[in-house]
Structures are given as C-alpha cells and as structure tokens.
Amino acid sequence: MHVTIEQAETAIAAARAKAVELGTQMCIAVVDSGGNLKAFHRMDDAWVGSIDIAQKKAKTSVFFGMMTGQIGQLSQPGGPLYGIEHSNEGLITFPGGIPIVDADGVMSGAIGVSGSTVENDHTVAEAGAKAIGQTELPAHPWRT
Amino acid sequence: MHVTIEQAETAIAAARAKAVELGTQMCIAVVDSGGNLKAFHRMDDAWVGSIDIAQKKAKTSVFFGMMTGQIGQLSQPGGPLYGIEHSNEGLITFPGGIPIVDADGVMSGAIGVSGSTVENDHTVAEAGAKAIGQTELPAHPWRT
Amino acid sequence: MHVTIEQAETAIAAARAKAVELGTQMCIAVVDSGGNLKAFHRMDDAWVGSIDIAQKKAKTSVFFGMMTGQIGQLSQPGGPLYGIEHSNEGLITFPGGIPIVDADGVMSGAIGVSGSTVENDHTVAEAGAKAIGQTELPAHPWRT
Amino acid sequence: MHVTIEQAETAIAAARAKAVELGTQMCIAVVDSGGNLKAFHRMDDAWVGSIDIAQKKAKTSVFFGMMTGQIGQLSQPGGPLYGIEHSNEGLITFPGGIPIVDADGVMSGAIGVSGSTVENDHTVAEAGAKAIGQTELPAHPWRT
Numbered sequence: 001m002h003v004t005i006e007q008a009e010t011a012i013a014a015a016r017a018k019a020v021e022l023g024t025q026m027c028i029a030v031v032d033s034g035g036n037l038k039a040f041h042r043m044d045d046a047w048v049g050s051i052d053i054a055q056k057k058a059k060t061s062v063f064f065g066m067m068t069g070q071i072g073q074l075s076q077p078g079g080p081l082y083g084i085e086h087s088n089e090g091l092i093t094f095p096g097g098i099p100i101v102d103a104d105g106v107m108s109g110a111i112g113v114s115g116s117t118v119e120n121d122h123t124v125a126e127a128g129a130k131a132i133g134q135t136e137l138p139a140h141p142w143r144t
Numbered sequence: 145m146h147v148t149i150e151q152a153e154t155a156i157a158a159a160r161a162k163a164v165e166l167g168t169q170m171c172i173a174v175v176d177s178g179g180n181l182k183a184f185h186r187m188d189d190a191w192v193g194s195i196d197i198a199q200k201k202a203k204t205s206v207f208f209g210m211m212t213g214q215i216g217q218l219s220q221p222g223g224p225l226y227g228i229e230h231s232n233e234g235l236i237t238f239p240g241g242i243p244i245v246d247a248d249g250v251m252s253g254a255i256g257v258s259g260s261t262v263e264n265d266h267t268v269a270e271a272g273a274k275a276i277g278q279t280e281l282p283a284h285p286w287r288t
Numbered sequence: 289m290h291v292t293i294e295q296a297e298t299a300i301a302a303a304r305a306k307a308v309e310l311g312t313q314m315c316i317a318v319v320d321s322g323g324n325l326k327a328f329h330r331m332d333d334a335w336v337g338s339i340d341i342a343q344k345k346a347k348t349s350v351f352f353g354m355m356t357g358q359i360g361q362l363s364q365p366g367g368p369l370y371g372i373e374h375s376n377e378g379l380i381t382f383p384g385g386i387p388i389v390d391a392d393g394v395m396s397g398a399i400g401v402s403g404s405t406v407e408n409d410h411t412v413a414e415a416g417a418k419a420i421g422q423t424e425l426p427a428h429p430w431r432t
Numbered sequence: 433m434h435v436t437i438e439q440a441e442t443a444i445a446a447a448r449a450k451a452v453e454l455g456t457q458m459c460i461a462v463v464d465s466g467g468n469l470k471a472f473h474r475m476d477d478a479w480v481g482s483i484d485i486a487q488k489k490a491k492t493s494v495f496f497g498m499m500t501g502q503i504g505q506l507s508q509p510g511g512p513l514y515g516i517e518h519s520n521e522g523l524i525t526f527p528g529g530i531p532i533v534d535a536d537g538v539m540s541g542a543i544g545v546s547g548s549t550v551e552n553d554h555t556v557a558e559a560g561a562k563a564i565g566q567t568e569l570p571a572h573p574w575r576t
Binding site: 191192193194196197200216219220221229230234235236237238239261262 | 322323348350351352353365366368369370371372374375376377379
C-alpha cells in the first residue's frame with residue numbers, strides 16, 4: 001500500500017511541530033513507494049534550495065529502502081558506491097531521508113527534510129515518519 | 145510578498161473541498177511569486193501524471209502572470225506563442241493554473257490543479273485562489 | 289499490487305509472438321503502477337528510436353490510467369489537453385500504450401509498444417496486456 | 433555486430449540464475465554496442481533505484497570499453513578522470529558493468545547489474561556476460 005494523503009498530512013504536521021520546537025525552517029516532502037510526490041510543505045523562510053533537496057532525499061530513501069545517511073556512508077570517495085548520486089536524475093545521500101514502513105514491514109513511502117543541519121533534518125524527518133509508522137525495514141525492502 | 149504557508153494551506157483546503165464536491169481526485173500545487181513550490185497535495189487515487197502537470201500549471205501561471213488557459217489560446221499552431229511550452233523546462237498551457245493576487249494587486253504566487261477535465265481543474269484552482277486573494281492582475285504583473 | 293516479473297515476461301512473450309505474426313520488429317516495455325520500468329525487450333532490427341517511445345508510452349498509460357491514444361485525441365491543437373506531452377519529462381500520446389488491470393479492477397502497471405504503425409503497435413500491446421489481465425479500468429484509475 | 437535479443441535473453445537468464453543463487457534481487461540491463469538498451473529485467477523486490485543504475489552501468493561500460501570499476505579507480509578525487517560521471521547524462525563508475533566481447537574480440541554490447549553489494553553486482557554481471565561471450569577486450573575497444 002502507498003502512504004495515504006491523510007498519513008502524509010499527519011507526518012508533515014508532526015515533522016513541522018518538531019521543526020518549530022527546534023527553531024528551524026524546513027522543507028518537508030512525502031513520496032509514495034514508487035517515489036512519486038504525495039505531499040510537500042515549505043515553511044516560511046525555509047531555503048528555496050531545500051525544495052529540491054527534500055524531495056530528492058525522500059526519493060533516494062524510498063528508491064533504496066534506506067535512510068539517506070546510510071547511502072552517504074557508502075558513496076564517499078574510495079567507497080563502494082562513490083558517485084551513486086549521478087543516478088536517477090540526482091540523489092541526495094546525506095541525512096534527512098527516511099523510509100516509512102507499515103506494521104507489516106512493507107515500505108509505503110518515505111519522508112525527506114531539508115533546511116537546517118543534517119542532524120536537525122534527520123530529527124525532523126524521524127518525527128514525521130514515526131507519526132505514521134516505523135522507519136526500519138526487514139532484511140530486504142518490500143514495496144507494493 | 146510571497147504567499148505564506150498558512151495561505152497555501154488555506155488555498156489547498158478550499159481547493160480540496162471543491163474537488164470533493166465535484167467528485168474528483170486532484171493534485172494541487174501552490175508556488176510563490178518566484179515559481180518555487182510552496183505546498184503540494186495529491187489526493188488519494190489522483191493520477192500520478194498529474195503531479196507534474198499541477199506544478200507546471202502553477203509555474204506557468206506565475207511566470208507570465210496569467211491563467212494558463214490564456215497562454216494556451218496564444219500557443220496554438222499559427223498563434224503568436226506557438227511552441228512556448230518548450231521553454232522553462234516545460235510549461236502547461238491548458239486551464240487549471242491561476243495567479244494569486246493580494247489586495248494591493250501584487251501577485252504573491254499561483255495555484256495549479258490537475259486530475260479531471262480542464263473545466264473541473266480550473267474550477268478547483270479558482271476555489272483555492274479565491275480563498276486567499278484575487279485572481280486578476282492589474283495591467284502588468286507585479287511581484288515582490 | 290505491482291505487476292510481477294513473471295507477469296511482465298508473460299506479457300512480453302505474448303506481445304512478441306503477435307509482433308512476429310504481424311512481421312514487425314518491436315520495442316516492448318512494461319512498467320509497474322508507479323511508472324517504474326519492470327522489463328524491456330528490443331527485437332532485432334527494431335528502431336533505436338523506439339526504445340524511448342515504448343517506455344514513454346507505458347509511462348503515459350500508467351500515469352493517467354488510459355490508453356495513450358485516448359489522451360492523444362484530447363491533446364490535438366485546439367483540444368483541451370493541447371501540449372500535455374511537455375509534462376512528466378515527455379509523454380507519448382499516440383496509440384501503443386495500454387494499462388494492465390488485474391481481476392479486482394486495480395491497475396498494476398502498463399505496457400508500451402513501438403516499432404511499426406500505431407495500429408500494429410496497439411495490437412501488439414493489447415496482446416501483451418490481455419495475456420496477464422484486462423485493459424479497462426473502472427470509472428477512476430486505482431493503483432496500490 | 434550488436435548483441436542479439438536471443439543473446440541478451442541468454443545473458444539475463446544466466447545473470448538471474450546467479451542472483452537467485454546469491455539470494456539477491458537485481459536489476460539487469462543489456463545494451464548494444466551503441467549504448468542503446470536491448471533488454472532489461474527487474475526481479476521482484478529489487479530496489480527501484482537500481483533500474484537506472486543498472487542501465488547506466490551498462491552504458492558506461494560500453495561507452496569506454498571497460499568494466500565500470502576500472503573507470504571508478506580513475507575518477508576518484510585527485511585521479512585523472514575525476515568527475516567523469518558528469519558526462520553522457522550520467523555515468524556510474526563502481527563495479528557491476530561489464531563489456532560483452534565476441535569471439536573475434538569485438539565488443540557487441542555490455543551488461544549492467546545493480547541491487548546488492550558491488551561485489552555481488554559484479555559477480556552477477558560476469559555470469560551474464562560470460563554466458564554469451566568474453567569480458568576482455570583487445571588493446572583498443574572495437575565496435576561495429
């Protein structure tokens with residue numbers, strides 16, 4: 001199942017509340033399990049450059065069933081996935097993208113957040129994802 | 145001034161209510177006066193192909209300070225703007241994109257809707273735009 | 289549910305058999321319900337230019353839950369969807385793309401065929417789609 | 433000569449068998465000696481993000497007549513080909529792309545595999561390539 005618009009709105013509201021708590025201005029994107037945009041929200045005064053980054057983080061996360069930061073650890077110079085960011089019309093591999101997994105362990109989509117430090121981006125994304133599901137996949141990503 | 149996130153959410157809620165009233169499933173996008181995405185909402189069961197069209201309608205509308213359908217009348221074969229859709233990484237020039245104009249006659253953004261007939265798309269976009277402003281610009285589009 | 293690789297192969301084999309019967313050389317693409325490529329097959333001597341067209345037909349069909357030719361009737365000069373081909377990084381709106389619908393009326397993917405006349409392209413696509421499902425959707429496209 | 437569809441299917445079947453043996457879910461692409469897609473196969477549960485990577489690995493390999501990992505050794509920071517991934521609308525330079533060379537030492541195409549570790553990707557690609565030819569070119573790549 002894909003994330004529903006009701007779930008996407010719940011995730012965005014939770015992410016936004018966390019962003020306010022942290023005193024940050026974020027772009028927040030939710031994509032379905034096919035990587036297609038479901039909902040997007042740019043807080044006032046968020047960087048315009050974060051619009052694309054938030055969406056690419058969500059896409060990257062759902063395309064590989066991983067948190068973006070995990071891929072970034074493998075894509076450093078000398079690492080096994082060096083340069084993977086050139087695929088799929090651009091990936092973002094630093095933290096802030098997290099899969100959304102339902103109670104059956106199926107990935108229904110992902111959330112991507114950009115607008116502050118990568119630590120804050122990740123924290124805000126996690127608040128969003130956990131409002132509607134889990135963030136950890138079984139051994140292999142499942143999607144429907 | 146750019147459209148705020150509060151205004152964008154108000155516009156999307158009004159557009160969504162109209163879409164429900166019409167029995168349609170819509171993608172609804174709001175961009176600021178720079179053409180950059182402010183908020184996006186895909187109703188469940190809306191066409192995946194409408195994600196991009198809704199955003200391009202909003203972009204097209206704000207880039208020229210016109211309703212998309214007005215540009216489409218000029219871009220037909222033999223018309224003065226024939227082929228304008230090739231610019232700006234893709235425009236959409238059929239109805240469903242409408243400028244959002246504030247009380248001072250300044251364009252603060254635009255709304256784009258896709259998911260049904262172009263008449264329904266336009267009606268839903270208009271409901272969104274009118275919830276937060278006007279849809280008609282003075283002689284020349286102003287933006288701030 | 290998305291089309292499985294077993295279904296995709298069955299569809300391609302059926303399409304290919306029909307292409308041989310017609311004495312044509314085809315590119316045949318199957319995408320899942322998110323528009324992402326599942327399988328692709330280029331017969332020997334098929335046009336290289338058909339590689340992209342077949343994939344875009346399949347994408348177009350699944351993105352709007354329609355046969356591509358239906359969209360093409362609406363996108364002619366003066367028609368309501370004139371210029372829609374500029375969206376979604378390029379659509380193809382002439383015949384040869386057909387949705388794949390399962391027994392529950394849910395769209396699981398689409399097939400796109402290119403390499404001959406549009407009549408032959410459509411016939412070959414239909415042979416592929418019907419080998420694994422139906423080609424007609426309920427009133428509104430459903431996907432999961 | 434370009435790889436034929438019969439050869440491409442043989443290569444994909446061999447690659448798939450190896451992938452099953454390794455317990456992995458792979459995207460497998462075969463391109464001809466012009467870099468144009470001949471056949472593609474996405475196993476169920478393979479990463480969606482691997483669709484593009486598998487194709488880019490095959491393209492990269494045939495464009496330079498080398499295994500992708502060889503190019504990746506030259507494209508690291510400080511290396512002679514640093515940043516080559518920006519060319520050709522995106523290259524992938526980590527292992528998993530291998531040239532397919534016929535009995536006369538002529539490159540007829542390439543195979544690209546993505547979906548697991550780069551070691552597994554390479555092993556699966558090699559199984560595919562060796563099912564229909566060699567993987568090593570004479571001093572200079574030849575194509576016809």
